[in-house]
Amino acid sequence: MDGEVIRLVDITRYYKVGTEVVKALQEVSLVIRKNEFVALMGPSGSGKSTLMNLLGCLDTPTGGQYYLNGKDVSKLNDLELAEIRNKEIGFVFQTFNLLPRLTALDNVALPQIYAGISKAKRLERAQAVIENVGLTDRGHHKPNELSGGQRQRVAIARALVNHPSIILADEPTGNLDSVTSHEIMALLEQIHDEGNTIVLVTHEEDIARHAHRIIRLMDGRISDDYVNPNIYSSRKQSVLA
Numbered sequence: 001m002d003g004e005v006i007r008l009v010d011i012t013r014y015y016k017v018g019t020e021v022v023k024a025l026q027e028v029s030l031v032i033r034k035n036e037f038v039a040l041m042g043p044s045g046s047g048k049s050t051l052m053n054l055l056g057c058l059d060t061p062t063g064g065q066y067y068l069n070g071k072d073v074s075k076l077n078d079l080e081l082a083e084i085r086n087k088e089i090g091f092v093f094q095t096f097n098l099l100p101r102l103t104a105l106d107n108v109a110l111p112q113i114y115a116g117i118s119k120a121k122r123l124e125r126a127q128a129v130i131e132n133v134g135l136t137d138r139g140h141h142k143p144n145e146l147s148g149g150q151r152q153r154v155a156i157a158r159a160l161v162n163h164p165s166i167i168l169a170d171e172p173t174g175n176l177d178s179v180t181s182h183e184i185m186a187l188l189e190q191i192h193d194e195g196n197t198i199v200l201v202t203h204e205e206d207i208a209r210h211a212h213r214i215i216r217l218m219d220g221r222i223s224d225d226y227v228n229p230n231i232y233s234s235r236k237q238s239v240l241a
Helices: 048-055 078-088 104-114 119-132 148-160 178-193 229-240
Strands: 004-017 020-033 037-041 063-068 089-093 166-170 197-201 213-218 221-227
Touching (some): 020 197, 048 197, 078 089, 104 119, 104 148, 119 148, 148 166, 178 197, 221 229
Parallel strands (some): 037 213
Antiparallel strands (some): 213 221
16 A cells, blocks of 8 residues: 555445435545546536545545545544644645635645644644745735636645645636646646645546546446546657757
């Protein structure tokens, strides 16, 4: 299990809707290693959102085991899951989820409050991450004073601030135009190159092409799992050049 960040073993997730049982995930097993960049894809109802919620410890499975850094988190209670989320997982959402009354810097520093870090160290770390995502001069602006792309950069900085084991990005370009989407994906590639593990949920093929591995779901099962040939062909070309 060396180098593994995520291991799922026969994960199922069933929901009861009235008298019907909906099988959102059925016996899903997979391994994601440190510094992988993975895209989860699938049509509506395929189970990708359910899988994302489980990976982010926002939900628990009906059956199976979920190991995060070797620890079985599938049976933890709500308080334990909240602690895991804050320490181990950085979230990036389509709708940014920033607090409107806080500055960009304070939004980025927020997860550190729950981690018990002193104010001086919180602001120092938040400033460093804000600079890393290219917003050095925007730290004291509130979300309504920022563009959509800048708000997503703040959200990415917030996801990074606690040095998480994984970054979970749920349709991170869904509310952005094509040019800004390209910039955000370039930033995620940079973050990946710096050693971070990224799991991206998207329904857009052009966004998924940025990932190094693509996992497709259909009817609650993994239908395909492969290395992105575009990444390695472009790398080969750059080496030959």
